Amino acid sequence: MEESDILTLVQQAKTIGVVGMQDETRSDRPAFAIPQQLLRRGYEVFPVNPKIRSSLGRKAYTRVSELPIRVDILDVFRRAEHIPQLTSEVLALDKDKRPRAVWLQSGITPPESEARLSAEGIAVVSDRCLGVYAARVKR
Secondary structure, eight states: OOHHHHHHHHHHOOEEEEETOOOGGGTTSHHHHHHHHHHHTTOEEEEEOTTOSEETTEEOBSSGGGOSSOOSEEEEOSOGGGHHHHHHHHHHSOGGGSOSEEEEOTTOOOHHHHHHHHHTTOEEEOSOOHHHHHHHSOO
16 A cells, blocks of 8 residues: 555544453553544554453453454454464454455564455555554544
8 A cells, every 4th residue: 555545544533443462461562552642642542452351441452353343454463374364253254344454563464464365455555564654643
């Protein structure tokens, strides 16, 4: 994606599902701090992590398929080896439940998963921090 397209995506997004989000017991981790920042900036954040019950006062969902709405961005805090399985989970969703974009954090660039998601019309942003981009746009 072009830089201007990424900024537009972040500007227009309202809802963000966060796969691998941490809770307050791990507040020093980016998987907590960045969603906290997004929440403060006015985004609606949906935690997805089977190991926690809630985070930032919100119920945590076990799987992406449990999210109650279609999110604009699915922000992923998982290691690269977990991305193919997550890609399969996203593509198994009904088309009207799939996220508009999948955001893979810094250091994560799985070309096969990117190609699979893109082929299905899902925008992919890889190897970038959503928190950095959210700080650059006005809401």
